[in-house]
Amino acid sequence: MRRVTLSFDNGPTPGITEQVLDILARRGIHSSFFVIGQKLLDPKAAAAMQSAHRVGHWIGNHTLTHAVPFGDCRTAAFAADEIGKTEALIGALACPKKLFRPYGRQGTVGPHLFSRASVDYLNTHQYRTILWNAVPGDWRDQAGWVERCVEQVSAQHWSLIVLHDIDNAALPRLPELLNRLDALGVVFEQDFPPETVLTEVGQVVNLDPTYVVDSPVMPIVQTSNA
Numbered sequence: 001m002r003r004v005t006l007s008f009d010n011g012p013t014p015g016i017t018e019q020v021l022d023i024l025a026r027r028g029i030h031s032s033f034f035v036i037g038q039k040l041l042d043p044k045a046a047a048a049m050q051s052a053h054r055v056g057h058w059i060g061n062h063t064l065t066h067a068v069p070f071g072d073c074r075t076a077a078f079a080a081d082e083i084g085k086t087e088a089l090i091g092a093l094a095c096p097k098k099l100f101r102p103y104g105r106q107g108t109v110g111p112h113l114f115s116r117a118s119v120d121y122l123n124t125h126q127y128r129t130i131l132w133n134a135v136p137g138d139w140r141d142q143a144g145w146v147e148r149c150v151e152q153v154s155a156q157h158w159s160l161i162v163l164h165d166i167d168n169a170a171l172p173r174l175p176e177l178l179n180r181l182d183a184l185g186v187v188f189e190q191d192f193p194p195e196t197v198l199t200e201v202g203q204v205v206n207l208d209p210t211y212v213v214d215s216p217v218m219p220i221v222q223t224s225n226a
């Protein structure tokens, strides 16, 4: 049995996010929306986030500006701005376990993802840092992303898929994707595969040291796979 967790990044986008919510509601699927802080300054975007939260989706923090990875600006002040100011904008809609997802630059992983200062900030402030394990490329390949997503889901037991509630991304073919996943017999989850949870309750749990640009080997606390 394959498990699938959906996540929607880089919104909220007025006019798009609401339609994504309608599609998910018809299927009874709960997901997470990793929002960009500066977009929340638009009241319509903030309202879309509130709608998502109201029906049970989780709201996560996906940086303030989504422009410079932590590996390219390693100061503590930058980490605090990008994470803390977004969390303030999310406010009371945050999960009890505050969720954070780094800016990956085209969905790639590598040493650009984190600085030591950003990991320290996430641990000090008790964030649950969430990566991904399926990036089908909805924002760059309308023709191919659904098929790629089905392949990625088929190849692993539990997929955490990154989609985007922005223009020209997942929305036009989201119903088709969900039909394909139903045909595969997947079970939709809201929580995240353990290997995609990098930090929680103030410590690193699964963060590969090679994702931290200026880190010596970081202590890794093994989590159970249960």
Ligand SMILES: [Zn+2]
Binding pocket: 009, 010, 062, 066, 103, 104
């Ligand atoms: Zn993003």
